[in-house]
Amino acid sequence: MNATALIAEDEPLLAAALQAELARAWPGLRVLATAGDGDTALSQALALQPDLLFLDIRMPGLSGLEVAEELADAWPSGQPLPVLVFATAYDQYAVKAFEAQALDYLLKPVQAERLAVTVQRAQAALARRRQGLDDPTLQRLRALLAAAPEPAPAHERLRVIQASVGQTLRLVPVDEVLVLQAADKYVRVLTAQDELLVRTPLKELLARLDPEAFWPIHRGTVLRATAIERVERTEAGRLVARLRQRPEPWPVSRLHEARFRAM
Amino acid sequence: MTHNPSPWWLRWLPADSRASVQRRALVVWGVAAVIALVQHGLKPAEHELLPSFVYSYAISTSIWFLSDPMRIVLRRWLQVQAPYYWRFSPATMAYLVLAILLGYALGTAVGDAYTARSTWALLMLSPERFWGFLVWSLAVSGAFLFYFYHREKAHALEQLATETRLKLLESQLEPHMLFNTLANLRALIATDPPRAIDMLDRLNAYLRATLAASRADAQAHTLAREFERLDDYLALMAVRMGPRLRYRLNLPPELAAHPLPPLLLQPLVENAIRHGLEPAVAGGEIEVEAAQEGGALRLTVRDSGVGHDGPPQAGFGLTQVRERLQTAYGNAAQLDWRSAAGHGSQATLTLPLQTPATPRP
Numbered sequence: 064m065n066a067t068a069l070i071a072e073d074e075p076l077l078a079a080a081l082q083a084e085l086a087r088a089w090p091g092l093r094v095l096a097t098a099g100d101g102d103t104a105l106s107q108a109l110a111l112q113p114d115l116l117f118l119d120i121r122m123p124g125l126s127g128l129e130v131a132e133e134l135a136d137a138w139p140s141g142q143p144l145p146v147l148v149f150a151t152a153y154d155q156y157a158v159k160a161f162e163a164q165a166l167d168y169l170l171k172p173v174q175a176e177r178l179a180v181t182v183q184r185a186q187a188a189l190a191r192r193r194q195g196l197d198d199p200t201l202q203r204l205r206a207l208l209a210a211a212p213e214p215a216p217a218h219e220r221l222r223v224i225q226a227s228v229g230q231t232l233r234l235v236p237v238d239e240v241l242v243l244q245a246a247d248k249y250v251r252v253l254t255a256q257d258e259l260l261v262r263t264p265l266k267e268l269l270a271r272l273d274p275e276a277f278w279p280i281h282r283g284t285v286l287r288a289t290a291i292e293r294v295e296r297t298e299a300g301r302l303v304a305r306l307r308q309r310p311e312p313w314p315v316s317r318l319h320e321a322r323f324r325a326m
Numbered sequence: 327m328t329h330n331p332s333p334w335w336l337r338w339l340p341a342d343s344r345a346s347v348q349r350r351a352l353v354v355w356g357v358a359a360v361i362a363l364v365q366h367g368l369k370p371a372e373h374e375l376l377p378s379f380v381y382s383y384a385i386s387t388s389i390w391f392l393s394d395p396m397r398i399v400l401r402r403w404l405q406v407q408a409p410y411y412w413r414f415s416p417a418t419m420a421y422l423v424l425a426i427l428l429g430y431a432l433g434t435a436v437g438d439a440y441t442a443r444s445t446w447a448l449l450m451l452s453p454e455r456f457w458g459f460l461v462w463s464l465a466v467s468g469a470f471l472f473y474f475y476h477r478e479k480a481h482a483l484e485q486l487a488t489e490t491r492l493k494l495l496e497s498q499l500e501p502h503m504l505f506n507t508l509a510n511l512r513a514l515i516a517t518d519p520p521r522a523i524d525m526l527d528r529l530n531a532y533l534r535a536t537l538a539a540s541r542a543d544a545q546a547h548t549l550a551r552e553f554e555r556l557d558d559y560l561a562l563m564a565v566r567m568g569p570r571l572r573y574r575l576n577l578p579p580e581l582a583a584h585p586l587p588p589l590l591l592q593p594l595v596e597n598a599i600r601h602g603l604e605p606a607v608a609g610g611e612i613e614v615e616a617a618q619e620g621g622a623l624r625l626t627v628r629d630s631g632v633g634h635d636g637p638p639q640a641g642f643g644l645t646q647v648r649e650r651l652q653t654a655y656g657n658a659a660q661l662d663w664r665s666a667a668g669h670g671s672q673a674t675l676t677l678p679l680q681t682p683a684t685p686r687p
Contacts, residue, residue, distance in 0.1 A: 074506065075568040080513035099570075100607040121502070123570075123607045152505035172509035248635065248667060262636055 066189055068115040070097040071104030071130065072150065073122045081117060081150075081173055088175065089182045101125025105133050108145065115185050116145040117169075120154050128157070128208070132282045135204055136316040140300055143198040146188045148181055164207040165199075205318045221271040224252055226259040233259055241290045241306055242313070243268060245283030255308040280304055281316040294323045336395070342408050343398050346481075350394055350474055358386040361466070380440045385433030389467050392425035392432075394474075412475055426467045430460065490653070491540045493646055497593060498536040510566050525565055528558040539588035549616055550582035556595055556614055563599055570609025571599070577616050584616075584623060585680055587654045593643035594627040594673045602631025602671055610670070618679060625675040635667045644673075651675070 068085070072078040078097040085092055095111045098104035101124035108116055108130070116134075118127035125133065127149055138144055149168040151157055161168040167181055192198055224235045235254060242253035245265040252259045261268075265283060277285045292307040294315065302315035302323060315323065336344040362382035365373040397404060397418075398411045404421060406413045434445045449456045507529060514522035535555045539547075553575050560573045595614060603610045610630035617624045638644050644663055651659040658678045665671035 073570075074510060074566045076510045076513045076565065077506075080509075080516070083516070102607065121604075123605050152509065153501035171505055172512040
């Protein structure tokens with residue numbers, strides 16, 4: 064059976080060019096679809112389940128990395144993730160991270176010789192899979208997303224979170240915050256009794272918080288470690304965290320499961 | 327910005343002032359040595375070498391200390407600010423005169439203590455010599471302050487201009503834009519050579535305009551040329567974004583020859599793309615318009631992208647545009663930026679009308 068691929072690239076000419084180059088480098092590969100934005104890429108990847116997924120980093124909607132994270136979470140358990148190949152014109156930081164985790168990436172404009180190397184690697188990975196060998200993609204992705212930018216030194220850490228509510232500025236000590244959750248253009252800040260919305264992106268907030276005190280458990284969800292009471296496994300096999308002072312369940316994504324292990 | 331290593335002995339001053347204070351100290355001390363040597367050389371009998379040095383260094387150091395680092399320490403009270411910590415106000419002038427007199431008295435006292443003589447006694451013995459000495463010291467100090475003020479100001483202005491040019495160059499030659507454009511060009515060469523040639527010509531014009539605008543001796547620029555460059559940029563982006571980008575440029579012919587600082591609108595159009603249309607899955611439309619309204623020229627950049635609630639974020643390049651407006655027009659120009667999530671953004675520049683517009687036929 065021929066291998067299948069999905070291309071996620073927002074610039075139509077580049078998507079067509081990659082498809083044409085792939086046809087030359089790997090005639091047996093069947094490109095199932097091309098997606099022009101992150102959200103479409105995610106839903107198509109879940110629906111079509113390709114062997115190989117080309118992900119542009121900068122796309123409208125979800126970014127390439129966000130698609131990978133959501134995909135890892137929503138992917139049916141027991142099935143290997145698609146082989147991931149990221150594409151970027153110039154994300155130096157991302158490129159370093161991919162190299163560190165041995166994840167493949169292409170620099171745009173894509174050159175035939177470089178693409179041939181990618182094709183070889185992907186074919187080798189698929190062959191390993193067919194022999195039932197362990198698939199390292201999930202571990203590598205986990206390591207990639209865990210390699211967050213340097214946390215702020217202790218003296219630059221945030222002590223108080225400020226949020227404007229109408230004409231008032233509300234101040235919440237970071238020590239009282241239990242949950243930070245990215246929601247559309249805002250970040251929800253939850254304490255035991257209260258909820259506030261702040262505009263600072265979650266990434267910026269996280270960089271100024273103590274990484275030992277706040278644990279990411281899902282894309283866009285961060286819990287105060289000491290506020291977690293227990294973690295349960297649901298019937299579907301997913302982990303859910305419960306807090307002492309709040310009733311809501313907090314799903315843990317597959318990428319962050321490794322955080323919760325009995326001592 | 328150049329980052330000179332901070333001199334340790336000036337750590338108590340604001341970081342942005344240390345390098346220049348140190349520079350001035352070194353000049354003052356160099357000149358103090360020359361003064362002492364000249365004094366000694368002219369009248370070796372009256373001015374022995376070592377005492378001349380002590381007087382010269384004590385007086386110049388005291389005056390320098392009071393008028394330079396202490397002026398910065400007293401910045402709140404004198405209402406002076408970075409980068410010069412200088413201002414022609416009665417308070418500053420009064421303080422500097424006081425600093426020179428006090429510095430002179432202090433330095434003289436140190437010199438007197440060393441030589442065990444009294445300069446003040448000289449006032450009784452030979453008032454002419456005393457006053458001559460004093461006036462000479464004051465004149466040298468005054469000349470120095472004047473010289474330093476002008477040098478620092480010229481230096482700071484030059485640095486600001488260089489920074490502005492560098493920022494412009496940096497934002498125009500953004501690697502993402504360049505490499506993605508080249509990737510598209512590479513794809514077109516194989517599939518559609520005539521379109522590839524058109525794209526290459528536009529990239530060429532775009533790069534040429536960018537480099538020209540970033541040079542110190544930028545050529546005279548008009549609205550017509552500005553709109554041509556915007557057309558090049560938007561055409562490049564339209565090749566990349568395909569049907570996700572639609573744009574309209576609207577320049578009335580009577581405004582075509584109106585002067586404009588080169589690539590003033592460029593960062594606003596880039597904002598519309600980067601923060602408006604690129605994140606929008608469906609893309610959208612950009613409209614750039616020039617209009618004459620009363621005695622003002624109104625330039626509008628409008629996009630139907632994702633928009634943004636609240637104040638503009640850093641990186642929108644608005645500060646840079648405002649700085650350029652300030653340099654070119656002083657307070658006569660305005661930039662107004664409004665945006666709402668889901669409703670796109672609009673940037674409006676209001677500039678003084680510079681050429682009498684020809685009446686419509």
